[in-house]
Amino acid sequence: MKKICLLVLVLMQLLRVNAQSDSVYMFAYFKNNGQDGLHLAYSNDGFTWSALKNDSSILYPTVAKDKLMRDPCIIRGADGLFHMVWTVSWNDKGIGYASSKDLINWSEQKFIPVMMQEDSARNCWAPEITYDAKRKQYMIYWATTIAGKYKADPKVENGYNHRMYSVLTKDFKTFSKTKLLYDKGFNVIDATIIPDGKQLVMFLKDETREPVQKNIKIATSKKMNKGYSDASAPITGNYWAEGPTTLKINGTWIVYFDKYRDHKYGAVQSTDLKNWTDVSDKLVMPKGIRHGTIFTISRKEFELLPK
Numbered sequence: 001m002k003k004i005c006l007l008v009l010v011l012m013q014l015l016r017v018n019a020q021s022d023s024v025y026m027f028a029y030f031k032n033n034g035q036d037g038l039h040l041a042y043s044n045d046g047f048t049w050s051a052l053k054n055d056s057s058i059l060y061p062t063v064a065k066d067k068l069m070r071d072p073c074i075i076r077g078a079d080g081l082f083h084m085v086w087t088v089s090w091n092d093k094g095i096g097y098a099s100s101k102d103l104i105n106w107s108e109q110k111f112i113p114v115m116m117q118e119d120s121a122r123n124c125w126a127p128e129i130t131y132d133a134k135r136k137q138y139m140i141y142w143a144t145t146i147a148g149k150y151k152a153d154p155k156v157e158n159g160y161n162h163r164m165y166s167v168l169t170k171d172f173k174t175f176s177k178t179k180l181l182y183d184k185g186f187n188v189i190d191a192t193i194i195p196d197g198k199q200l201v202m203f204l205k206d207e208t209r210e211p212v213q214k215n216i217k218i219a220t221s222k223k224m225n226k227g228y229s230d231a232s233a234p235i236t237g238n239y240w241a242e243g244p245t246t247l248k249i250n251g252t253w254i255v256y257f258d259k260y261r262d263h264k265y266g267a268v269q270s271t272d273l274k275n276w277t278d279v280s281d282k283l284v285m286p287k288g289i290r291h292g293t294i295f296t297i298s299r300k301e302f303e304l305l306p307k
Contacts, residue, residue, distance in 0.1 A: 029292030
């Protein structure tokens with residue numbers, strides 16, 4: 001009986017290892033000003049990341065006047081496609097969108113005019129996508145400053161005072177009306193929302209310039225498109241951080257972020273979303289990597305990508 005139990009345990013461990021090794025973590029990011037488009041890196045453990053295609057562009061931007069591809073966000077949709085949104089310009093009222101079956105061949109790039117109804121909208125930065133499996137719909141969300149809507153702090157860079165806005169879609173062709181998603185009375189950008197059991201977890205950047213914040217915080221909600229809590233205490237340290245993205249590996253959250261003043265990446269980890277440990281010294285990242293997002297693909301899909 002003991003031998004049988006031992007054999008079962010060994011088989012279970014082997015199955016667990018095989019299941020884990022079948023997945024590859026992918027990091028979609030940009031470099032410089034985003035003028036050359038999408039870059040991809042991969043990792044097997046979440047800490048050592050290697051650029052694909054000799055760190056050259058996977059997809060060049062074609063939409064909007066500035067033709068940039070900053071802050072790319074890629075998720076795998078319920079339809080099996082990879083859906084991507086990105087920042088097309090420093091000052092525009094829409095975002096970019098494209099889809100792909102294999103991360104190599106992409107659909108025609110489209111401009112989604114999410115803030116055209118706001119005459120005083122100054123920008124649409126760092127869009128992301130989260131999927132609601134229960135309602136079978138996607139939420140796209142981003143940061144915008146609407147001049148005059150919120151009191152501008154003269155000490156904030158260029159008078160920006162962002163809030164998070166969102167639209168809903170089932171097919172990336174028709175969209176709901178744009179709605180305010182997150183406003184807790186402070187300048188907020190770079191939100192990323194992750195389903196976690198019965199709640200959704202929003203990692204966000206508090207962009208407050210004085211008294212200086214420039215850090216990553218957390219808010220939660222029971223519903224994807226409303227009801228988020230006040231922001232938590234900072235989970236990052238005494239440095240300026242932006243562009244959070246996250247993985248959950250074996251019950252441990254890892255939140256990655258751009259230490260943009262230090263020109264390097266950082267990471268913190270937690271098992272309870274309350275107590276955080278800095279693990280930045282474990283990271284190995286491609287040179288010049290900027291704000292991006294992490295997603296997962298199969299080993300089979302990975303083997304087809306250009307190395």
